[in-house]
Amino acid sequence: MSLWREAAHGLRVLLRRHTADSDLNEEVEDYLARSAADLKSRGYDTGDAHRAARAQDGNSLYITEHVRSAGWENRADTLITDLRVAGRRLRRDVGFTVVSVLTLALGIGASTAIFSALDPILLRPLPYPAADRVVMVSDVDNAGGPLDVTYGNFVELRARVRAFDKLAVSNAWQPTVTGASEPQRLVGQAVSAQYFDVLGVHPVVGRSFVAADDQPNGPREVILSDGLWRRRFGADRSIVGRAVTLDGLPYVVLGIMPPSFDNVLVPDAEIWSPLQYETSFGPDSREWGHHLKMVGRLRPGATRQTAAREILRVAHTPVAEFARVPWSQMKQGLTVHSLQDDVVGPVRPALLAVAGGVLLLLLMVMVNVTNLLLARGAQRRGELAMRAALGAGRMRIVRQLLTETVMLALIGGAFGLLVAEAGVHALVALSPAGVPRLSAVGLDGRAFAFAIGVSTLVGLVVGLVPALQGARGDLRASLHESTRRAVGGHQGARRALVVTEMALSLMLLTCAGLLLRSVHTVFAVPPGFDPTNVLTMQIQTAGPRLADDSTRAHYFENVLDAVRQLPGVQDAAFTSLLPLAGGMDSYGVHLVGSQSANDTQDGAATRYAVTADYLRLMRIPLLRGRLLDRGDATGQPVAAVVSETFAKELSASNPIGQRFQFGPASASESVVVGVVGNVKQQSLLSTDMNAVYLLDTRWAWLDRALWLVIRTSGNPSALSAPVKNAIWAIDRNQPIVHLSTMQDLVTRSESDRRFALIIFEAFAIAALALAAVGIYGVLSGGVTERMRELGVRSALGASGGEILRLILGQGMMLSCIGVVLGLVGASFASRALASLLFGVSRLDPVTYAGGVALLLVIAAAACWFPARRAARVDPAITLRSD
């Protein structure tokens, strides 16, 4: 049967209902007339013939209805009628509609925004073919934490481990692009040949790297991101094969990545070059530094577990071909995580907590709208009774009411999309550092589908209770009684809903409170230095002019001198690594002259290559010995200051004078001259770690990029412009990046907790408002319905104060029940927050008490207005009016 013909006929009937109806009527009348004529011709007289025809064929109205009800369009027609009626009702009740739509828009919008953030990050696989086979491989440090891998281990694993189809390492690479327009520093990666094969994404124009590109002293080549290609090179395809100038040197463009390429390891990377590390290297080379990220693509059939086992086996069976160094033995094997877990893992708890929060808010919104509907349902009892009396079936009434609420929810959802749009922008702006796949966060088709789905569901759920209540019970009784005096069971339902609202908002309040206290506690953790009045920025030297170490050292010295001249600057210093600014730089440590012939004493330490004043400027406390000074620029062994943790590891009694080999084997020996307090490098909550401070000129090479730290006498931000100008006065071509105050870095380092906190605060405020409106509505409605009773009480001598207490007491009773349930709920809900909490129990009594107090105060305020209105009831007027 042709579906198309069926649809076309139905539609024609729908669109031209009037014509279709009159045609059908005419046909039926014609039928009956012929039937009568036929009977008449068989001997009936005219009147009898018509009566007999009707008796035989049925009445024309019935036949018409019978034929009409057969087509599908008839059902659609009912729906249209329902929609029309619903639309009329919503238009008539403007106040109700506006409040409900706004409430729904808030709930649906917030959940859609959260969904669209969660979807690409947590729910969808990474945008790579067979993304579940892409893994991140990390070394393990002495404390069991993740450690970047060495090139030496990579070369061995690439040759010996069969579980990986492809294996690649990458390092940060930040070239400065020079040319026609102003110099710009780019974020990029130096990668080994198979990097793009591991991810499974290749250039759309040009080609990917091959083994021949990744050779020592190989050709200078780059692959560009789509964004960089458009922005910097005018989307010119002929750029492929031509050279671009980076750091003053020509690089040939090999290819351009597709616009959809999402490089989750370094999301803002725009340019890639071959790593080109040495193929044969001694123990003192960079190839043995722990500074590379390793990713692999598992062979079909291999799992993360089998890969990890195979690595461990390889680690325990060294071969002569792949000699290792003491600090890179893979003794504990390497960890193999899915890349998705690795990039998403750190933000998962915050995102899940936020998702839980929005669910509570959505529930709250649903309860609130249900409450509004019930209040309105009370006014509509008369109307519904009338419909029932006129023959509307119960299902028909339920359907009508559900149509109304679904329509309401869909309108709410439409406005909710506006809320969601704003919400997504806010989420992206607020999002904690290191959130992967941010570029994919947005209102896409899936988010729209989610919004529509949620709206429909919300519409059905909020409509169900009122609809069943409306269709239930003795409608005839309602028809008789005057609606104004109707006091029905719906008050019971509404009270239950208010209790639910109180409970839900207490849950949100408590969660927000726990996060608030955690954030406070976290920020009370001493970072190990004094962050006030410190301005920081990174200077990335670029170009062949500063390629030489001594020229660069001279340049850095000039910068320090120039900055120190500025008014408001107390002191300035350089460091290769800045606490809480992201980044790690660890090297192997080998104790010299220690009794231990084995290498159990060996480990790794974080390197801070600093100028002499750095430790003093940062006010990192000296615990033993002395700080570095200019005299340490020469002399053997190299003077080093170590962190408290490292000092303990070096020597239990006295670490001063302890010698050790740090980093490349060719580097001179170091000797401990002083011990300083531990500094939080990664985050305020990271464990204390081994740190070595030495003068920047004493390391095997002078870093190309150094952090400039400036202690100011006043507001540090005010100095950013003068400092930049002073630096550029020396050399205009050196990019200055990551300009920030130290205080901001401290704040930003806890961004995931703060992110969750801000969102929960917003949700909790919304929930409080909804709860207040809810309890106000119920009490207010209750007072209106009890006007007569209150009047009688008042006439019988109850004072205004007594009535006030009566109503207030009723409201507070509901609130208290809600509070009790809310406390139970919060004790469960807080479990979801556990990993975000710090220094505060998830059952922290102070937080719970605070939440309860705040909620009760708000509830009391909301109850006050209806209670006062009740107390002012004039008995004479109330009684007379009836």
Place this chain on the structure above:
Amino acid sequence: MGHRFPEPSMPESTTDVIPGTLDLLILKTLSLQPLHGFGIARRVEQVSRGVFKVNPGSLLTALQRLERAGWVDAEWRQTENARRARYYSLTRAGRKQLDAEAADWMRRSGAVLRLLKSEE
């Protein structure tokens, strides 16, 4: 439906059309000539010698269904006394459908008949 029409006071004993055969009866009737609704009902009744009785509700619903299936065409024709009547005619697809349904019916009723006769 549940609704029963008032029993007509007809002289002979009549029954409703056997469920599922109404479409076949209509198609067969229209295969001879285009007819309006009452014409079809009358003809089914006459040819079946009053055994089958078609009620107008079911008939017009069936005609609407057949029209949508593309098996019959409908058109308004002027008839006597300036009245309009809706005439139905068989389409090419309808004829095919009739052949298929008729063959099917023959097969099935033949089987039923054989069963009934084998009793004796």
